[in-house]
Amino acid sequence: MVGEEGEVGVSARGEILRRIRNANGGASDETAAVAGWNGIARAYKRVGLRGRDETLHLLEDRLRDYDATVSRCSEGEVAAVVARRLLERGKRRIVVPVGLKPEWLPAGFEFVTDEGLSAKELDGVDGVLTGSTVAIAETGSVVLQDVAGQGRRAVTLVPDYHLCVVRVADVVETVPEAFERLRATEGLATTFFSGPSATADIEMTRIKGVHGPRFLDVVLVD
Amino acid sequence: MINPGGRLAGAVCALCARRPMSEVPDMGHPAPGLVAAMSGTALDPKTAPAFPIAAQAAMQDTQLRKNVRHATEVIRTKRARVVGEMPDWQELREAGKQIRQHTMEHLDFYLEQFEANCTKAGGVVHWAADADEARRIVIGLVKASGSDEVIKIKSMTTEEIQLNAGLKAAGIHAYETDLAELIIQLGQDRPSHIVVPALHKNRQQIREIFRREMNLPELGERPQDLADAARRFLREKFLRVKTGVSGANFLIAETGGVCIVESEGNGRMCLTLPETLITVAGIDKVLPRFEDLEVMLQLLPRSATGERMNPYNSIWNGVHAGDGPKTFHVVLMDNARTSVLADEEGRQTLNCIRCAACLNACPVYRQTGGHAYGSVYAGPIGAILTPQLQQMHHAQSLPYASSLCGACYEVCPVKINIPEVLIHLRSKVVEQKGMFDVEAAAMRAAAVVFRSERRFRAAQRLARAAESPLVGKDGWIGWLPGMLGGWTKVRDLKEIPKESFREWWEKRGRSE
Numbered sequence: 001m002v003g004e005e006g007e008v009g010v011s012a013r014g015e016i017l018r019r020i021r022n023a024n025g026g027a028s029d030e031t032a033a034v035a036g037w038n039g040i041a042r043a044y045k046r047v048g049l050r051g052r053d054e055t056l057h058l059l060e061d062r063l064r065d066y067d068a069t070v071s072r073c074s075e076g077e078v079a080a081v082v083a084r085r086l087l088e089r090g091k092r093r094i095v096v097p098v099g100l101k102p103e104w105l106p107a108g109f110e111f112v113t114d115e116g117l118s119a120k121e122l123d124g125v126d127g128v129l130t131g132s133t134v135a136i137a138e139t140g141s142v143v144l145q146d147v148a149g150q151g152r153r154a155v156t157l158v159p160d161y162h163l164c165v166v167r168v169a170d171v172v173e174t175v176p177e178a179f180e181r182l183r184a185t186e187g188l189a190t191t192f193f194s195g196p197s198a199t200a201d202i203e204m205t206r207i208k209g210v211h212g213p214r215f216l217d218v219v220l221v222d
Numbered sequence: 223m224i225n226p227g228g229r230l231a232g233a234v235c236a237l238c239a240r241r242p243m244s245e246v247p248d249m250g251h252p253a254p255g256l257v258a259a260m261s262g263t264a265l266d267p268k269t270a271p272a273f274p275i276a277a278q279a280a281m282q283d284t285q286l287r288k289n290v291r292h293a294t295e296v297i298r299t300k301r302a303r304v305v306g307e308m309p310d311w312q313e314l315r316e317a318g319k320q321i322r323q324h325t326m327e328h329l330d331f332y333l334e335q336f337e338a339n340c341t342k343a344g345g346v347v348h349w350a351a352d353a354d355e356a357r358r359i360v361i362g363l364v365k366a367s368g369s370d371e372v373i374k375i376k377s378m379t380t381e382e383i384q385l386n387a388g389l390k391a392a393g394i395h396a397y398e399t400d401l402a403e404l405i406i407q408l409g410q411d412r413p414s415h416i417v418v419p420a421l422h423k424n425r426q427q428i429r430e431i432f433r434r435e436m437n438l439p440e441l442g443e444r445p446q447d448l449a450d451a452a453r454r455f456l457r458e459k460f461l462r463v464k465t466g467v468s469g470a471n472f473l474i475a476e477t478g479g480v481c482i483v484e485s486e487g488n489g490r491m492c493l494t495l496p497e498t499l500i501t502v503a504g505i506d507k508v509l510p511r512f513e514d515l516e517v518m519l520q521l522l523p524r525s526a527t528g529e530r531m532n533p534y535n536s537i538w539n540g541v542h543a544g545d546g547p548k549t550f551h552v553v554l555m556d557n558a559r560t561s562v563l564a565d566e567e568g569r570q571t572l573n574c575i576r577c578a579a580c581l582n583a584c585p586v587y588r589q590t591g592g593h594a595y596g597s598v599y600a601g602p603i604g605a606i607l608t609p610q611l612q613q614m615h616h617a618q619s620l621p622y623a624s625s626l627c628g629a630c631y632e633v634c635p636v637k638i639n640i641p642e643v644l645i646h647l648r649s650k651v652v653e654q655k656g657m658f659d660v661e662a663a664a665m666r667a668a669a670v671v672f673r674s675e676r677r678f679r680a681a682q683r684l685a686r687a688a689e690s691p692l693v694g695k696d697g698w699i700g701w702l703p704g705m706l707g708g709w710t711k712v713r714d715l716k717e718i719p720k721e722s723f724r725e726w727w728e729k730r731g732r733s734e
Contacts, residue, residue: 012556013349016505019560020330023569028328037327037510044313044517062530106487116544119461119495129642139523139531152545153494153536157487175531179516186477186512187343192519195330197487200527201402201418202425202445203289204296210401210449211456212487212534 010109046180048138055137055173056220059166062140062211066195067208068213075221078165079106082129084164085217091126094163097155099148100131104165114155122154127161128213133185135171136178141194142166142218143178146187162196162213168222245599251351261712264384265412267612270596272619277586290414290591293421294582300528301579301633308524317517319637322573325510326563332508333554339478343540350555353383354636359553360467360500361392367498367549367707369465375482375489377469378416378576379502380442380599382611383557385467397459397489398466401452407434414592414600417576422591456488466496467546470503471575472518473552476511479539483522483532493536499547505554506572517577521635525577549675556603557584562610567646571606573636578603580630580640586623595620603631606643614650621647622707660705679724686718693717 004160021027045215048055055079060070073081083106086094093110105111131149140162144150156162172178182190197212208214270276280286307309315412325332337347348363350356364372372389374380374396386396386407398407402420406413409431413419420428429443432451441451468489482489509518515537523532541550563569567592581587581601592600597608597617605620619688621644624630630640655662669679691698699715701707709715721729 012351012355015351016349016554016556016560017330017333019556020333020505020563023560023564024327025330028331030331033328033331033510039323040317042313042317042517043519044310044317046373050573103294119556123457123461136531141531146542146545153538154546157490157494175520176513176516179513183513186479187539189539189545190535191490192538194529194531195535196533197485198533199401199449201400201405201420201486202428202448204293204418204421205445207445207449210453210486210488211399211491217288 002019046176049081071220072220078104093126095125097151103191122158128159129163132166134178134181135166137173144191145188161215163217165219267617268599273623277590280590280594287422289422294588297582304524318521322636335475336473343478345550348553352557356383356555357388363500369464371395372465372467373397373463373492375468375492376403379469380683460491465498466492468501470507473508481537483535485533493544498549500551502553525579525635558611570638579633583629583633604639618651
């Protein structure tokens, strides 16, 4: 590349691309790549076959399998369920992302809105309460994105307890159905979580809770 | 012959034996210093002993073999269960294979697309031709971030380039934050598995390391106690250290995004809390589109840890204002991957998504563990990846570290035909040895004999006459002279039948 000789990174770039093109017998371009991609056989299951109730039950089962608790309630009951969970867990000071529905917050607890709290400050709260983007029944996963009501990635990471509200309308059965929904917002920072943080590094024994939240409750809202 | 049932516990050599080790005269103990030389230092295919020698040393360590067997059996059982519940598993594998194959065919386009989109999203993309250049770039970036310490996510790519040693030489301390990598780092050990690097250690051994290195004399040995100790030990570092280093599971060309899958949350800590994040990724890690993850995120967790989904997947694109690091770098590294790509038969190796299902399924790995492979990439995938990344200059013994039983191919989520590549690489090793190799000369002589019926019959007669003093009363040969003794050292050989099928058939024809 003229004018950029001597810059190590630039010459490596040219060399790597040249070697790839040699190996592949020529350069690729967008037209060829799109045509090739469209030709990929995707005979796997894209859409779930379960009914609505069965899908929701599957999600509840999967989440409980991960040692999360699941409560089902109507939109009007969320604040009461949140209060019950926090009392049971003995949590008082809870961080919430900007844009979380105020009607989900019960009286009698301290809710701290995250407006750029430091990691140390996040480490000092009892837990975090958020909404969610989509949930996958087959794998028991909940997906969070950096939007109103779900917040920055650090907010759902540093506190030791996560109380997550999932709308029934956001529950899908399969992983491909979730990706279908996420396509529109694929540019956002996205986190899938499936149960509390865990490890199996010691003798392949699953241990709940290492660095992420060790305790998880899910509220499923009709 | 390998025993795929794995019932060669304890006393018998797993690689080939019929007889207990104690009866085998000169397999003895490994050369003094070999075991010592193999611990503590990085796994480097350039200096590692050949597989059969290292494997012999590993076979003497009954604790290691017990740990490896237990862990691989647990993962295999879990994997079989969650794969069995997927009616479309074969269709997913086929899609996974085609996506990876397609990506490699258009790799130049997808890398440039990734670079453009990552840059647009606020990331900085660097290119490194080899390990040296990748290390130099990372060290420069860490220094520019103003930090003399980094927190690290488990990354086999950074193990491959021995990044931690490079950082240390540059005065930068790296803290491994994955529990298994922490065990390895504190124990001055080396990873023995792609997904569960400390799989060769049991809880008592881990407790001893943590007691000593974390100064916790009262530490218990329940896995929960050990995980809690790691949580306390690392939390302060997560909150303090300003620079993170990671690998990548997938780079997404269409969005410029990076995807990392993990279990503990240490990955999310390293990706989210530091001010600067540096991701080192092989050029093979790219995927065309965001939605291709719908295939990979079904194949990878079920194959790797036997979970329906691993606890955390993170996907981010460059720099997100107000969320996570303010500076983000990606180092795209070749380090001989393009030479693998140039090999028509070997290039499918690059389709690997590092799930390690082939390690857990392999009857050789399950006996020797990972260190014997002399590379951070152990097991069947290591046996084909390592020699190719060394451009066949080192690790030539690895293509032979297999019985070609095919278990690895069967479990591979992207259908890499590992046995086929192993055979291909064996032929390359033989070609390298050239005309004057004893084995090659013997094979040429055999070819001459097999080409002519007359010569073949003469050879059979000759062999029958020559073997007669060696055949025991039971019809078995227990000892052969010279180089042939390599065979009988660990197996007995049946005598050649008194009459061949042809001879019997001809006689039968005559008598009718």
